[in-house]
Amino acid sequence: MLDFAIFAVTFVIVLVGAVLYLYPSSRKASGIPGLNPTDEKDGNLQDIVNRGSLHEFLMSLHQEHGSVASFWFGGRPVVSLGAVNQLQQHINPNHTTDSFETMLKSLLGYQSGMGGGATEAMMRKKVYESAINNTLENNFPLVLQLVEELVAKWKSFPVDQHTPLCAHLLGLAMKTVTQLALGERFKDDAEVISFRKNHDAIWSVIGKGYLDGSLEKSTSRKGHYEKALSEMESVLLSVAKERKAQRKQTAFVDALLQSSLTERQIMEDCMVFTLAGSVITANSCIWALHFLSTSEEVQDKLYQELTEVFGSAPVSLDKIPQLRYCQQVLNETVRTAKLTPVAARLQEVEGKVDHHVIPKETLVIYALGVVLQDSDTWSTPYRFDPDRFEEDSVRKSFSLLGFSGNQTCPELRFAYTVATILLSTMARQLKLQKLKGQVMEVRSELVSTPKDETWVTVSRRS
Template sequence: MLDFAIFAVTFVIILVGAVLYLYPSSRRASGIPGLNPTDEKDGNLQDIVNKGSLHEFLVSLHQEFGSVASFWFGSRPGVSLGSVQQLRQHINPNHSTDSFETMLKSLLGYQSGMGGGASETVIRKKMYESAINNTLKNNFPLVLKLVEELVEKWKSFPEDQHTPLCAHLLGLAMKTVTQLALGESFRDDAEVISFRKNHNAIWSEIGKGYLDGSLEKSSSRKGHYEKALSEMESVLLSVAKARKARGSRRCLWTLFFSPASQNDRSWRTVWFSLWLDASSLLTCVFGHFTSFLGSDPITLDKIPQLRYCQQVLNETVRTAKLTPVAARLQEVEGKVDQHVIPKETLVIYALGVVLQDSDTWSAPYRFDPDRFEEESVRKSFCLLGFSGNQTCPELRFAYTVATVLLSTLVRQLKLHRLKEQVVEVRSELVATPKDETWITVSKRN
């Protein structure tokens, strides 16, 4: 009996030791080099939080493990691709799941009713492209009007007044998106401000609660989030229904909204894409632009001809990493290089890493719009979804608004960025002055 007990204990110890020894490799996604989960339930989520953002986590991951690296996004295995070569291998046979939706739909909580797979994505993209193109064509004078209003406001400021650049440009982005998307319902500043509050409450949780799971752990935060989301939905749906009833089809929302689609909440991502792309691009581009637009008034037809302006916007998107991460769910087993990617693996496109990859971009940390004169550079940028046929409709919308703003500003005003952070300035538009970009404005002679 004693011999048997000793044997049993020894066997258990050996078994446990074997499990502990084999555990890391058995938990690594399909043998791809990468991180083991630090927590059985949360995977590497805490590692992501500790790095400060998913982008910074991916930068560190690829520095350690190379251009194809694995990690655990909760209980789901994840594979991150960090070079153009690997992305090119993966995108072509796996282009059926929209990347932005993959990141948002978990928190926004919808299941699309348009069918699945590639057909759904193609149909939706064509619908959105048509809606946005028609909206810009029908409402281009409104874009000009909103930009002129901001320019006139800046012209009225004393030259030594410190102006919060980001706050004003975020306001312009919100006005442009809401009025083009929702029509005259958002002409009033108070309505825009109220809508923006709900939007900010939702977006802050997408940026934080989605990653660390803290939203589910706080009833007060979740209640605040759900209230904001409900109010935003209510406004969007009521406006669309009212405009449908009047037979109006000149605003974006009613071009693709139908009563039958009320339960299809995929339209939420359209709103967030439009607002995020427009606000981010407008805010970042002013650190780099120069006088390149000539003297003629801007029109919608002239925008594609402004080649250097397009290069400046492209380089702004690249260096600012406005979209540092995209994602796809591996619907069928795939392969990148010698690595097999199992079905239902979360595949991360580490765009922020790729956009600063020295193998793809010469002097990747230097702002150089002239790099886009090279065909190979334009092809790489197109592959990432930022230009050409792969450009998302929402980004095309943002490019249009940014070009109109640049062409108007550069003829009438000079913007001077303050070298030192301005912390003593107080503004109802700015919650934390030290985190704002402050400028002064002067008129051109």
């Protein structure tokens, strides 16, 4: 509960702090239905704390005030959108940027290239997405090798051995992302371990919130964070210089080096991909295997599809689009787990949702966790049911939220591919069983994460 409360406080502090820094604006109220400030100085901050998390606060806010609702941080209004139609209205005019990436860069303090207008933003987005797509295609055998090594390890376990999903799948994600993003240097386990140490230190601040309520309140924590960030940036700059001299073209950073991006921009994009890519990939895989372990029926349907598509042959990139049911499993994993429950944008010009005017320089929150479990959009929303994605209307709603289709977050698209390879390799050889009595609790961070280690047992498929 304390972690939830702290995150709720600090997430809003950081995002609104970014607004104040970037856009010292007027303080006029939006006129949108919502909460009045309960404190003149802090606005509704204590209400967020009382709810235990920003996600829980947004759930109650939209339940009481509708799909477009406002609350206050200090003297500034914040607008939250909590339904598919309203999100669509706001997302479509802003398709040149990704809300999750924008939020993450703001939290990291990265602003270079973000003020160059729509043309520069679109160019940079295309370079970033193309680099990820090309990297996956060029390195598919490596991803498959890393997955097969993990599955072989699981096959060697005794039937009754408890397997920790979080530890193993975070390790898989780190190895995959670092090698694909930064190249052969990260085949060395020592490099990956060092990278992970700094990654965890940065994400503990960015992902969980500033754990003491504000980074400025703890000199030691601030020093630890800044040291990790500086070391990570130095490593990324060093890798970029090495790869540029070697003229290689297999890693994510190589594609960025072929573009017109500055050295600083290349480093920032490598930081975003390695930070977000590792966490989103790891948690997509963790949640997918957790939900599979709860349903033998889903595992059997997945096995049947995989057998029909691949037979006894290894997973191949060209056949992945044929895995319709596997895609449904991953879509339902993302939806049920509320994988990314919150995203945000800065309202750079005056906008409108329904009949509500959103003033310039307002912070707009996308309450994705609210939308993903809205009973008006999803039947039995708390149930894991991949079959729901057989319906066109469900797939369309999911796509409108940016979780599938052309608007998918690039890091999520990468995670989908890795998770598909994992499920395709694992489900044809192994069955998963959930540990009896295990209760899953969620940390609603920037990416939803199991609060504790998640355990399963594995057995060979006969």
